[in-house]
Each structure stands twice: as C-alpha cells, then as structure tokens.
Amino acid sequence: MNSLDLYMLGWSNIFSFWPLLLLFVGVIVGVIFGALPGLGATAGVAIVVPLTYGMDLNASLSLLLGIFCGAIFGGSISATLINIPGVPAAMMTVLEAYPLARAGKAGLVLAVSTISSFLGGIFSAIMLAFFAPLLASWALRFGPQEYFMVALLGISVIVLISGDSMPRALFAGFLGLLLATVGEEALRGFPRYAFGVTDLRVGLHFIPVSLGLYGMAQVFNYLIDEARSGQEPEIIRSLGKITLPFRRVLSLLWVVPRNAVIGTIVGALPGTGATIGAILSYGVEKRISRTPEAFGKGHLEAIVATETSNNATIGGAMIPLLALGIPGDATTAIILGAFILHGVAPGPTLFLQQPDLVSSIFVIILLANVIFLIVGLAGARIFPKLLSIPKNILMTIVALLCMVGAFSVHNNAFDIGTMVVFGVVGYLMRKAHIPIAPLLLTLILGPLLESNIQRAAIIDPTFIGFLTSPISLSILIAIIAMFAVPPIIQRYKSANALPVGEDKETTS
Amino acid sequence: MHFSVSKSIARIIAAAGIAGMAIMASGASAQDYPDHEVTMLVGFNAGGATDVIARALADQMEKALGQPVVVVNKSGAGGLLALNEVARAKPDGYTLMLSTATPLTASRSEPEAPTVDDVEVIGIVNLDGSAVLVKADSEFKTLDAFFEAAKDKPNSVVMAHAGVGGSYYLNALVWEATTGAKFKYVPYGGGSEIYPALAGGHVESASAVLSPAKQLIGSGQIRALGVSSAERNPSFPDVPTFKESGIDLVWGAPKFVIAPKDTPEDVIAVLSDALDQAMNSEEMNEFWAKTGYEKFYLKRDEATQYLQNAQKSINEAFANADGK
Amino acid sequence: MTHDSKMTHDRVIGGLIVIFGLATGLMTIGWPAGYNSDSVILTTYFFPRMIAIGMVLCGAWIALRPEKRAMDLPFSSILKLAALAVFLLAVVHIARRDFFIAGLVFGTVSLWISRVGAIRSILYAFLISAVVFCVFRYAFSLQIPNEFVRLALNI
Numbered sequence A: 001m002n003s004l005d006l007y008m009l010g011w012s013n014i015f016s017f018w019p020l021l022l023l024f025v026g027v028i029v030g031v032i033f034g035a036l037p038g039l040g041a042t043a044g045v046a047i048v049v050p051l052t053y054g055m056d057l058n059a060s061l062s063l064l065l066g067i068f069c070g071a072i073f074g075g076s077i078s079a080t081l082i083n084i085p086g087v088p089a090a091m092m093t094v095l096e097a098y099p100l101a102r103a104g105k106a107g108l109v110l111a112v113s114t115i116s117s118f119l120g121g122i123f124s125a126i127m128l129a130f131f132a133p134l135l136a137s138w139a140l141r142f143g144p145q146e147y148f149m150v151a152l153l154g155i156s157v158i159v160l161i162s163g164d165s166m167p168r169a170l171f172a173g174f175l176g177l178l179l180a181t182v183g184e185e186a187l188r189g190f191p192r193y194a195f196g197v198t199d200l201r202v203g204l205h206f207i208p209v210s211l212g213l214y215g216m217a218q219v220f221n222y223l224i225d226e227a228r229s230g231q232e233p234e235i236i237r238s239l240g241k242i243t244l245p246f247r248r249v250l251s252l253l254w255v256v257p258r259n260a261v262i263g264t265i266v267g268a269l270p271g272t273g274a275t276i277g278a279i280l281s282y283g284v285e286k287r288i289s290r291t292p293e294a295f296g297k298g299h300l301e302a303i304v305a306t307e308t309s310n311n312a313t314i315g316g317a318m319i320p321l322l323a324l325g326i327p328g329d330a331t332t333a334i335i336l337g338a339f340i341l342h343g344v345a346p347g348p349t350l351f352l353q354q355p356d357l358v359s360s361i362f363v364i365i366l367l368a369n370v371i372f373l374i375v376g377l378a379g380a381r382i383f384p385k386l387l388s389i390p391k392n393i394l395m396t397i398v399a400l401l402c403m404v405g406a407f408s409v410h411n412n413a414f415d416i417g418t419m420v421v422f423g424v425v426g427y428l429m430r431k432a433h434i435p436i437a438p439l440l441l442t443l444i445l446g447p448l449l450e451s452n453i454q455r456a457a458i459i460d461p462t463f464i465g466f467l468t469s470p471i472s473l474s475i476l477i478a479i480i481a482m483f484a485v486p487p488i489i490q491r492y493k494s495a496n497a498l499p500v501g502e503d504k505e506t507t508s
Numbered sequence B: 001m002h003f004s005v006s007k008s009i010a011r012i013i014a015a016a017g018i019a020g021m022a023i024m025a026s027g028a029s030a031q032d033y034p035d036h037e038v039t040m041l042v043g044f045n046a047g048g049a050t051d052v053i054a055r056a057l058a059d060q061m062e063k064a065l066g067q068p069v070v071v072v073n074k075s076g077a078g079g080l081l082a083l084n085e086v087a088r089a090k091p092d093g094y095t096l097m098l099s100t101a102t103p104l105t106a107s108r109s110e111p112e113a114p115t116v117d118d119v120e121v122i123g124i125v126n127l128d129g130s131a132v133l134v135k136a137d138s139e140f141k142t143l144d145a146f147f148e149a150a151k152d153k154p155n156s157v158v159m160a161h162a163g164v165g166g167s168y169y170l171n172a173l174v175w176e177a178t179t180g181a182k183f184k185y186v187p188y189g190g191g192s193e194i195y196p197a198l199a200g201g202h203v204e205s206a207s208a209v210l211s212p213a214k215q216l217i218g219s220g221q222i223r224a225l226g227v228s229s230a231e232r233n234p235s236f237p238d239v240p241t242f243k244e245s246g247i248d249l250v251w252g253a254p255k256f257v258i259a260p261k262d263t264p265e266d267v268i269a270v271l272s273d274a275l276d277q278a279m280n281s282e283e284m285n286e287f288w289a290k291t292g293y294e295k296f297y298l299k300r301d302e303a304t305q306y307l308q309n310a311q312k313s314i315n316e317a318f319a320n321a322d323g324k
Numbered sequence C: 001m002t003h004d005s006k007m008t009h010d011r012v013i014g015g016l017i018v019i020f021g022l023a024t025g026l027m028t029i030g031w032p033a034g035y036n037s038d039s040v041i042l043t044t045y046f047f048p049r050m051i052a053i054g055m056v057l058c059g060a061w062i063a064l065r066p067e068k069r070a071m072d073l074p075f076s077s078i079l080k081l082a083a084l085a086v087f088l089l090a091v092v093h094i095a096r097r098d099f100f101i102a103g104l105v106f107g108t109v110s111l112w113i114s115r116v117g118a119i120r121s122i123l124y125a126f127l128i129s130a131v132v133f134c135v136f137r138y139a140f141s142l143q144i145p146n147e148f149v150r151l152a153l154n155i
Helices: A003-014 A017-035 A041-054 A057-082 A093-102 A106-139 A144-161 A166-181 A206-226 A246-253 A256-268 A274-288 A300-324 A330-341 A355-388 A391-410 A414-431 A437-459 A470-495 B002-027 B049-065 B077-088 B102-108 B143-152 B167-179 B191-199 B211-218 B265-280 B282-291 B300-323 C003-026 C046-064 C075-097 C099-113 C118-139 C147-153
Strands: B038-042 B069-073 B095-099 B119-129 B131-135 B158-161 B184-187 B205-208 B222-227 B252-260 B295-299
Touching (some): A003 A017, A017 A041, A041 A057, A041 A330, A041 B049, A057 A093, A057 A300, A057 A330, A057 A355, A093 A106, A093 A300, A106 A300, A106 A355, A144 A166, A144 A274, A144 A437, A144 A470, A166 C003, A206 A414, A206 A437, A206 C099, A246 A300, A256 A300, A274 A300, A274 A437, A274 A470, A300 A330, A330 B049, A330 B282, A391 C099, A391 C118, A414 C075, B049 B069, B049 B095, B049 B119, B049 B252, B049 B282, B077 B095, B077 B252, B095 B119, B102 B167, B119 B300, B131 B143, B131 B191, B143 B167, B158 B167, B158 B191, B167 B205, B167 B252, B191 B211, B191 B222, B252 B265, B252 B300, B265 B295, B282 B295, B295 B300, C075 C099, C099 C147
Parallel strands (some): B038 B069, B038 B095, B158 B184
Antiparallel strands (some): B095 B252, B119 B252, B131 B205, B131 B222
C-alpha cells in the first residue's frame, strides 16, 4: 500500500459518525479538564477509559487522544487567566502568559497559544506517521547516563528563570530537589522525610504542590491582603483586537520549528513528557533570544515555544507507544491499556502488520488539533469573559476547584492537605520574593536526576559511560554551551557596541 | 401494682429492643445486599495490569450483583494505601479491593501493614508467572546457565526490577532463595520503564512478566529465558518453564479479591457467587485470551490456603535476602 | 521603611534558610547507607545532604549580601495566614468524609471574609459546592466522599 492509499484508509476509518463525534467530545472534555486546575490529560483519560470498553478501537482512540490533545492545550487557558497551570505542562506558560493577561492581552495570548499548540501537534503527528520506528529505536539508546544528562539540562534552566535574585532562585531549586526526595528512596525503599506518615511514603506529587504554590497561594493572598482592604480587584480583560502586525507573526512563526522538534524528541523518550518538553523549550528559547531580559515579564516568543513543544510531545509520546509498545508517561500508559483491552499489542510489528491503525491515529491527532484550533480561536475572546465574575466569588470557586483537582490525583484527601500546606509556603515565598517556578522545575526533574545517577552508578561505577556515549556527551556540550556561549556573545556585542532591542509587547 | 407496671414496661422495652435488633440485623442481611454501588479499590494507576483486570472483573460482577461496581484507583506505596483503606473499611461488603502481593510483603518494611490474615479473601483471579528477561545480545542463552553465573559470581549480574516494594522484586528474591543466585539490582519506576532499558541494552536482565513485552520479544529486541508458571504460556510457546530448565520452582504473583475482615458470611456468599459468575463468563474468558494475562481461579478457602503457603515462601525469600 | 530595615529582611530570610538547610541535613543522621549487600556509591543520604549544603550556602549568600527589598508581611498577616491554614486543614479533615459539606463550610467562610453578606455567603457556598460536587461526581465520575449528605438524605 502506498502512502496515499494508507492515508485515505485512515481517513475513512475516522471519518464516520462515532469516531468523529467522540473525537469532538473528547477534545472539548480535554480542554475543560486541562483548564481545570489539577485535572489534566491523565485524569481525563483515566476517567473515560471505562466508557471505551464497549467501543471499537478507532472510536476509543478518537475519544482518548482527543482528550489528550485538548488537555495539554487547555492547561494554557487557566495559566493565562488565573495564573494557575491547569496541567503541569503549562508551568512555563504561566510565567509569561499571566503577565500579558494582566496587561490586557489575554485574548491575544490565548490565540497565540492555540496556534502554537496546533502547529506543534501537527508536526509531531507527521513525525509519528513517517518516522516513528526510526525515532523509537533512536530513543532506545537513551540509558541512565543519557536521562541524567537530560535532567541536568532541564535543571540548568533554573539559571535562566532566576529573575532578580540568583540565590533565591537557587534556594527554590534546592527546595524542589528536597521535596523530590521525600518518600521511598528508589534503590532500597527507605522512607525519607516521611515522619511515619504512610501517605508521605509515596512522596509529594507534582499536582497538589503546584496547585498549592500557584492556586492556594493566590487564594491566601486574596483573603489575607485584598479581601478587606477595599482594593479594586484586578480584572483580566481582553482589550482591543486580537491581531498582530504581519512581521511579528512571521517572527513568532520562526520560533515554532525548533520547539516542535524539541517537543517531539522529548515526547519520544519514555519517561519524559510534556512538562519537560516545555521546560527545555523555554530554556533554549531564552538562551537563543536576542532579548532575554523580556522573558518573565510577558513574552510571546516564550509562549509560542512552550506551547508548541508541549503539544508536540503528544505525537512524540505516541512514538514509543506504537513502535515499541512502551508507554512514555502516565497518560500513554492508560492508552496502552485501551489497546490491550482491544487485543492490539502495539510494537515493532504494528507498523508492518497494521499500518492502517497508525494511519488512523495520525488522522485522529490531526483532526483533534484542528478542532481545538477552532475552539481555541473562538474561545480566545470568550474565555476571558468568564472572569468577569466578581473576584470574591471567583476566588472561592477557584479554591474549590483546586481542592477537587488535588483530590483527583490519588482519590485521597491527603493531597488536599498537601496543597493547603504548599499554599502557605507559596504565600510566604511570594512575600520573600522567592520565585516558585524553579521549585516546580526541580520537583519534576529531581527524581529523574537521582534515580538515573543511581542506576548509572550501579551498572558502571566508573562513570566512563557519561563521556563515551555520544548522546550523553552532546547533551553535556549543550549544557556548557547554554552557560558559556551567551556571555561570550555579550562580550562580542558590547565590543561592537550593538544595541539590544526591547520587546514591544510589554510596553504597549 | 407498681411492680407489675414496671415489669410490663420492662417487657415492652425488651420486646422493642429485640425487634429493633432484628430489624437492624436484617438490614445487613443478604436480601438487601447490595443496594447501592460497590467500590473496588485498585492500588495502582489506571492502565496497568491490575487496573485492567479489575475493570474487566468489575464489569462482569456488576451483572451478577445488579449494582454498579466502581473501580477506584488509589495508587501509592506499592498498593499499601489502598490496602490500608480496605482493611479499615466498614465490613459491609461495599468496599472491596483487587489486591496484588502487597499484604504478603508490606509488613517487611511497614510492621503495621495488614496481612492476608487481616482481610477476607474472596478468591484469586490471576497468576502471572515471573519471567527472566535478558537483553538481546546477552551472553546467557539458557535459564540454568543464567542462574549458575549469578551464583558463581554474586553481585555481578545486573537485574532490573520495578521497585523494592513490588512483585517483580519479590519474584527475584524468590529466585535467589531457590537457586542461591545473587543479583545486582537496579530499580526502575515501573514495568514500563524496564522494557526500554532491556531493549536498549542498558541492563543485562530483568525480572518482569511476559505479556507486556510480547512485541519486543517477538521482534528479538528482548529475550525471555524462562517463566516460573506451571506450564508454558500459550502466547509464548518458545519460553521454557523453570521446571523444564531444571529449577524446581513454580511461582507467580497472584491477584486476588479481598474484603474487610468480619464481613458477614451471607454478604461474602453473595460476593463469592458474583465472582464465580464473573470468572466463568464468556466475556472474562475472552478477556484473558485477548490480553495474554493468565487466568488462575481459586475460591475462598483454597485461595486463603494458597496465599498462606505463598507467604511462607516469601518469608523464606526475605530471610535469605536479609541474611546475606 | 529605612534602608537598614530593608536589608534586615534579607538577613532574616537568609538566616531562616540556613537554619532550614541545617535542619534537613541533620535529619539525615542515622539513615542507613544502604541495605546489606550494597556496594553502591550513592547512599540514601547523599542527595539530601548535598541539598542541605546547597541551601545553607544560598541562605548565607542572601544573608551576607542583602539587597534592598521590602518584605510586606505585617504580623497581622502572619496571624491571618496561620488561622486560615488551620481552618483549611480542618476543612480537609471534613472533606475526607464529605466533600460537599467541606466545600460549604469553606465557601461560606471564604465569601464572608470577602465581604459578601452572611446569608448570601451560605447561599452561594451551597450553590457552588453543589454544582462542583455534582459535576465532578456524576459527570466526571470522580469518587468524591459524600458520607454525611448520604446519611442525611438516607440514600
């Protein structure tokens, strides 16, 4: 079967009533789940899986992948409007989207987010359809040393989001690493910092912590400082038209390709997902940018980078799933479960024996992206209006949603308690001007860092592997480059007295 | 007069009390059970083997019970969080769990953890033999050569597992106790992290199960040296059993349905029946065939006995591991 | 606020961080290096102690090179924070058994603090809790606890 026939077969599989309907429903549900703090792709897919038991494979995949794509995109909505990452993958988007929203550009941000997510998703779907087996076998070459390097690269991004005070950012980073050690130690199961509480043996999960630091902290801030002071509450408004000069659009589009690649690759590595993709993209973008000082205050390029990347990880994550039968993260693990239930075992022979299935998945992802593109663009004007509820009621609603979101992670009220504690921590951190993003960054990457160095140490105590592996070596060079190169460029620039430009968005 | 009034009052109160108790007792009787949804806890995340099996089972049990059976994932501490919850739940038959080896192993690190004697076992539903998997270019071609090497050179053969509380690690300890081998363990975060590590050649061997690696084994990226079930797995006809390779071990990690201790007998009888109907249904048989997980069905007393025997082997394995 | 007191804030924060770092490091004393036959380089306390050292250094950096930064945290705010935290933990305790009631309690208090009249607070809290509960329980089939309401309605 040549490619075109295959493609048409995929279309015909999906372009029938049930799959299309379920795809549409899935995307909508996904966007809602992504936007609601604490719920996300994993929760959405997990909750829906029982419903798919009676359906055929194409229909179930339409529903599940629709939710997956919708959710990763949906996270940017709450990140923009209420400064809470709806999905862990939106944690970098929050840094840039909210300041812009406060400046009245919520609609613009949502539109840009939508389009970036769309482009990232389409790119990774194409990679999936045409290069999956290749990418998958390349991804297999990542062993403990390589993963450690990836984690190190991600953590070095902290230096780029340090804001005004490096020691504070570093402290936040260390704090995140500390929190990552809470729980059973990987090698021996020894409970660290668990104080005898069984629920702590599991460790601290990212979602209750991030909901606390971003969500509850804001609620505390409001109730303690704003509620009785009679201050005019800030309203997120969408002012003016959602348009940009053509040149600007081009410069933004230019950001897409490299981040789509980063996202797809990160997605293809089992064990890393959308969040890590977003972190790396943000870091790379800031390092390459000519206006790095504009980052952190509301910079569209950054949003394009992170949103392209985190949606690209979806197609990327499907690569090891389909080509090797290995799920890359919790959400794809559930999707794998759906496959198994229908008697399909994805793996190397899938591409040879059932290419129409791959084609169907390609079409599903394509269409899912188109659907949320429409939803997102239409919503870019409408969503900000949701916030015209008076702030006191809005805050209560947000708090309740955060509570449900925290609960949903493990069906355990303990996580709500965790969230409250981190709400206190987040409030105090803000007061002390300690940035929150580095903490979340190391919380996500910490486990990857420690478990992989442990494995590397067991397998090869001499650690030679770090330098002999080409992948590991290249990432090491990349890390050094991230640090060393820009100061060199700075020196070159100042030697030639070139002015550094300012980003227009934040000043207008 | 006084006396007889208070006597009749006493009689009325006694009669009322007896009637009240009868009403309450009948409230818990099997005629009303179940009258609302039943929760089945699973100690692991959605998509994993335990979850998938639990959902299929719940689907069938729903038909038998006439009330929804809802699967709730409560992952954490290798299933301990869910186990604690079911052990402490009200013994009214509305909280069940599809348990894995957790009650057999948890007390090693958590002395307060519930054991098999602290719960009611309704039945065992699945037993997947433990499998020895090696990387494609491994020097080991047969199971006995593998264990020989691990025995001759203790702590040299690298073995991956899914975490120190888990059943894959437990299985490896049982192998060590049986063969005298000693492995160099590398922990991974879960089954799905082991297979890429093997396929990529980063670890020499792994303790896992066969089904999820079917594709990778089929394409030769992973090799299976042996499986510890009583007979060869029909989906993997080329993989010999431990017995066939000269190692006297039949072993597997069971999955079983449990309820809180002191659940009334008649409620348990209803649950047993429902489980029976579910396990004998055509849909469940199709499920086992489609997914490759192995059906293994033992009812109440047989099941409890089996688990108690397993507990002995496990305690031996732990003693062996700790002793060295 | 004088120039000096602004710098003091940094010294206080730095000092607190140093203490916190030391505490987390000291807590690792007595942890096992490994179990029995391990021949590993990385003990259970390797990372935590590295982290503790890192934190102490950061704290020292902040305290020794204070920057002019005001910290807007009056004592009254700290008290309010503590009160709210305790209140919320109580709410979580209720939520373990019944989420709806917990939401009602929290919502009422939160709205009332935000200058919504007492009666309206209860009403809005009731509505919001009910909607959130129903949507998540029935539409999303999330198993949210609902003991007390069930008892009350005798379901």
